[in-house]
Amino acid sequence: MEIVLDRVTMKFGDFKAIDDLSLKFDEGKIYGLIGRNGAGKTTLLSLLASFLEPSEGSITAKGEALFENPELMQHVTFVYEKDYQEETEKVKAYLEAVEAYKPFYDAQYALELIRAFRIPLNKPVNELSKGMLSALNVTIGLASRSPVTLFDEAYSGMDAPTREIFYQKVLEDHALHPRTIVLSTHLVSEMDYLFEEVVILHKGKLVLKEPIDVLLEKGASITGSAENTDLFAQNMKKLHTQKLGGTKSVTVLETLSDQQRLQARQSGLEIGPVSLQDLFTHLTKEGDSNEKI
Amino acid sequence: MKKFNRNEIKVTYDMTTVQLGWAAWMIAITLIIFIGIRYFFGDKNDLGIDGFFVFIENPYKIFMLVIGILSVPSFLSFYVKLGVTRKQYFIGTAFSSAVLSMIFMVIAMIIGGIEQLIAPAEVKTFLGANAPWLTIFFVFTLNIFIYYLAGWLIGAGYYRYGGWGLFFTINGAVGLIFMMDLFWSRELNTPLHRFLSLQTLENFSLVISFVASFILLAISLWVIRSLTKRVRIKM
Numbered sequence: 001m002e003i004v005l006d007r008v009t010m011k012f013g014d015f016k017a018i019d020d021l022s023l024k025f026d027e028g029k030i031y032g033l034i035g036r037n038g039a040g041k042t043t044l045l046s047l048l049a050s051f052l053e054p055s056e057g058s059i060t061a062k063g064e065a066l067f068e069n070p071e072l073m074q075h076v077t078f079v080y081e082k083d084y085q086e087e088t089e090k091v092k093a094y095l096e097a098v099e100a101y102k103p104f105y106d107a108q109y110a111l112e113l114i115r116a117f118r119i120p121l122n123k124p125v126n127e128l129s130k131g132m133l134s135a136l137n138v139t140i141g142l143a144s145r146s147p148v149t150l151f152d153e154a155y156s157g158m159d160a161p162t163r164e165i166f167y168q169k170v171l172e173d174h175a176l177h178p179r180t181i182v183l184s185t186h187l188v189s190e191m192d193y194l195f196e197e198v199v200i201l202h203k204g205k206l207v208l209k210e211p212i213d214v215l216l217e218k219g220a221s222i223t224g225s226a227e228n229t230d231l232f233a234q235n236m237k238k239l240h241t242q243k244l245g246g247t248k249s250v251t252v253l254e255t256l257s258d259q260q261r262l263q264a265r266q267s268g269l270e271i272g273p274v275s276l277q278d279l280f281t282h283l284t285k286e287g288d289s290n291e292k293i
Numbered sequence: 294m295k296k297f298n299r300n301e302i303k304v305t306y307d308m309t310t311v312q313l314g315w316a317a318w319m320i321a322i323t324l325i326i327f328i329g330i331r332y333f334f335g336d337k338n339d340l341g342i343d344g345f346f347v348f349i350e351n352p353y354k355i356f357m358l359v360i361g362i363l364s365v366p367s368f369l370s371f372y373v374k375l376g377v378t379r380k381q382y383f384i385g386t387a388f389s390s391a392v393l394s395m396i397f398m399v400i401a402m403i404i405g406g407i408e409q410l411i412a413p414a415e416v417k418t419f420l421g422a423n424a425p426w427l428t429i430f431f432v433f434t435l436n437i438f439i440y441y442l443a444g445w446l447i448g449a450g451y452y453r454y455g456g457w458g459l460f461f462t463i464n465g466a467v468g469l470i471f472m473m474d475l476f477w478s479r480e481l482n483t484p485l486h487r488f489l490s491l492q493t494l495e496n497f498s499l500v501i502s503f504v505a506s507f508i509l510l511a512i513s514l515w516v517i518r519s520l521t522k523r524v525r526i527k528m
Contacts, residue, residue: 042528046526046528049374050373050378051373051525051526051528052525052526053523053525067523068378068379068380068523069378070300070378070380070381073373073376073377073378074300074375074376074377075376076376077376078374080528082374082528083528086367097307097375098375100303100307101300101303101372101375101376101377102375102376146376
């Protein structure tokens with residue numbers, strides 16, 4: 001399901017959590033939603049899940065307003081760190097309650113995930129550990145197979161191996177059942193291979209939205225002798241410099257031409273890709289957030 | 294596989310069964326207390342007990358008030374998270390609480406009937422000794438239902454506006470219950486009623502009481518819907 005945001009502003013009192021945001025989420029793509037604390041990621045996802053109504057602007061899907069639309073709302077699943085303290089229902093019963101309201105829910109697949117994450121079915125939900133709760137949330141998110149699935153830092157509480165399982169399942173299931181998935185995250189370096197497109201928010205505004213390969217071509221890392229590296233990168237915008245003995249590694253914000261690449265090789269320099277993490281850090285640095293690349 | 298979207302009906306059914314499950318405890322405990330009192334104090338009506346039917350009225354009301362208060366914070370959030378609209382929740386909840394009120398009265402009448410078989414006694418409600426059962430049924434159902442609305446109103450007010458919401462909706466709920474008492478209860482003798490020199494029931498025909506009650510009910514529902522129509526869901 002495609003979702004279109006047109007000049008959306010979300011105010012809380014005088015504070016604009018989302019500020020004049022226009023954006024389109026295409027059908028069937030996996031998006032990485034990244035931004036620093038308070039960038040408006042959760043607010044944006046809450047708007048998509050109809051937890052909030054935009055103060056200004058419109059959010060539409062299939063040409064209709066999303067908020068309170070019974071057809072559209074049931075096709076959105078929002079996964080976040082929920083407060084389950086009051087949830088005394090057992091995992092099995094809880095999943096059944098979810099199933100009743102999710103039109104594309106696959107109970108078989110849910111059980112498969114429950115096994116993969118080793119979640120006990122007969123334990124009350126509020127007695128699960130933090131990691132298990134995250135796994136349960138993710139299970140609900142994936143098994144609902146909603147045309148729009150939003151994961152808001154859904155991995156929090158999971159240990160590294162469990163997170164790996166989660167990422168793997170997202171990729172696998174998305175390949176079998178393409179749908180729009182938005183993953184908001186701090187752990188950029190760990191998750192960047194999942195994203196087809198990247199949306200970067202900063203202070204409620206859109207910094208960029210681009211396919212990840214296009215984005216990553218905008219920079220490069222150059223490694224080699226300090227002297228040659230400095231020479232090669234002297235007129236380039238540097239994001240990050242690291243020096244170890246006589247070797248220097250510089251991350252630059254520059255789309256390298258074939259000629260430049262050849263020249264680098266001839267000087268004995270190694271050219272590698274820039275990491276999304278570096279780009280993200282640079283783009284959302286305080287003070288120069290308006291800088292375009 | 295796409296399932297048919299009839300969330301209003303699903304919400305009605307789910308909320309009725311869940312809340313009925315909770316009520317089972319309350320009814321069972323009330324029954325045990327009632328039997329205990331009857332057993333130890335015999336048929337002497339010194340305690341002013343006019344049979345189970347009358348005895349359970351107040352527990353029903355308090356129960357409805359409490360689950361009404363819980364409705365918005367627990368069920369609205371739960372349902373919107375599952376993709377149910379606020380409107381579907383509202384319709385489902387309104388129906389389920391009405392259905393619940395009726396089921397409550399059916400249960401009370403069944404137990405009351407059994408009680409009549411064991412120990413026949415004159416059941417005297419505030420509608421008089423000879424009031425038709427159907428009238429009693431509807432009047433009691435309506436009165437219990439109103440307590441749910443009062444609680445629902447308080448819960449919705451707090452969820453939407455916090456402390457200030459509570460301030461206004463508690464007053465609204467008290468007003469609602471006060472008015473219902475005015476329309477229906479013969480025994481009312483609160484200082485406020487005395488202060489306002491209000492005379493009850495004798496002055497009102499059954500028809501007027503029903504009409505006025507339905508107007509109150511409609512206003513309460515309208516206010517609750519307005520409070521929850523576009524409310525922000527807490528995460």
